[in-house]
Amino acid sequence: MWESVMAFDEAATVGAVLCALDDGMAAEDLLLDVIASVQGRVGREWAANRITVAQEHAATAINDRAVAAVALHPSARQAPTRGRVTVACVDGEWHALPARLLAEVLRIRGWRVDYLGAQVTAPHLVAHLHRTGPDAVALSGSLATRLPAAHATITACQAVGTPVMVGGAAFGPGGRYARLLGADLWAPDARAAADELARSPLPRPRPGHQAIDDLPHLDDQEYTLVARSRPRLVREVFGRLEDAHPAVRAYTEAQRERTAEDLSHIVEFLAAALYTGDEDLFGGFLQWTAGVLDARGVPAGSLLPALELLQRELQDFPRATATLRAGAARLTRTPLTAAGTAE
Known part of the structure; x- marks a missing residue:
């Protein structure tokens, strides 16, 4: 094949x-x-x-x-012999094949499945739940940058009495972010998900149930301010890179676009780390990115000037600057991960 x-x-x-x-x-x-x-x-x-x-x-x-x-x-x-499950990707998640695989495995196991595909917004998903009343929702996410959207979706589904199972790389090693965001169940793969659903039905959330209390570390507003400032931060850091490194000024239009995209991804993953309160999320992203760059002949050290400039821009944000420092230190002290070993 x-x-x-x-x-x-x-x-x-x-x-x-x-x-x-x-x-x-x-x-x-x-x-x-x-x-x-x-x-x-x-x-x-x-x-x-x-x-x-x-x-x-x-x-x-x-x-x-x-x-x-x-x-x-x-x-x-197979004719449906079990209950009904809705399978969807988190809002902003375009990697739909893992969710599709889960949907088909559940159908083979006898479930009636509504597969909604990629990038399903919380309002559309909740409207579907009101119409169909499934036994559970299975949410798939590959990118940690979509965890805030996943959190909103989990809470919205539970608020209408539908339990939520989650899976995918976005939810971290061992499903650590699934627990943080209040999901009812995490499964490492489609087989495990199907086994868990067959073992016992997920209890329905109580009326008025909230997935979790507000995450205490979000009280400092750093996540919100960094996420909202992403376009400005990308512009500022790009401009300062041009000032500090004249070679950047000679970039082609395609190179400039790619550099801006890379900066945007860095800020997005920084915001996700602030949302979860986990520096390792950002450090893992940097290591994976360094491996991808290395495979393309770009030294991992090329990330360090951008991280330093972001620290300057965010000097009034202690959690953000600590996360950036930890990420930079991880790049300099850890050998590059072979490209593709992390997904």
Whole structure:
């Protein structure tokens, strides 16, 4: 399957999937042990600079078609015998394949599933819950920058009496941010999620239930102010980089756009670290970014001037500056992670 995906041969990929099913391979195993594994390798190959963004997109689209082929095969089509689950991605989350895989596994296990796809806003999701009354919501998130949106969605779903299960890399090692944000259940993968739902129903939140009390560390308003200031911070830091490093002035338009995007990502992940109160979130992002840059021949040290300039811009924000210092220290004292080992 990897060879056909990398050849961008959709027909061959789907044919291999259907052949495996006809030969007796379990649909769930094919989804999780083959298609999901191929997709994981696609991400690692992109991070290691062995395939382009366009190739990654094409491969992902083919893998999505392979999932659809499995879903339509007679061996994967089960009449619903359990309850109803809504599966959706967090608002702003475009990586939909993990949620799609979960939806299909739950269908195979006998659940009635409403799969809502990528980037579902809290109001739209809650409106759907009012219409359908599912037993649970399963929220998927890959990017930690969407954790504030995930928090709002978790709270909104629980406020209408629907328990929430979450999963995906956004929720941190061992689901640490799932607990922080008050989710009713965290699962490390689709099999574990299906097993947990089959084991016992999630208790419905009490009327008027709030997922958690306000996070005490947000009282200092640093998260809100940094998140709202992102466009200004990117402009200011970019301008100061040009002043301090004349070579930046000679960047092409494409290089300037990419540098601005990278700065924006740095501020976004800084804001996410402030929201969760976890410096490691930001440090992990920097290490992953350094690995990706290293694979493209860009030294990790190129991140340090931007971090220093951000510290100057945010000198009145003690948590933000401490997080930036810790991230910079982590870059300088830790060997680069091989590109693609973190996703």
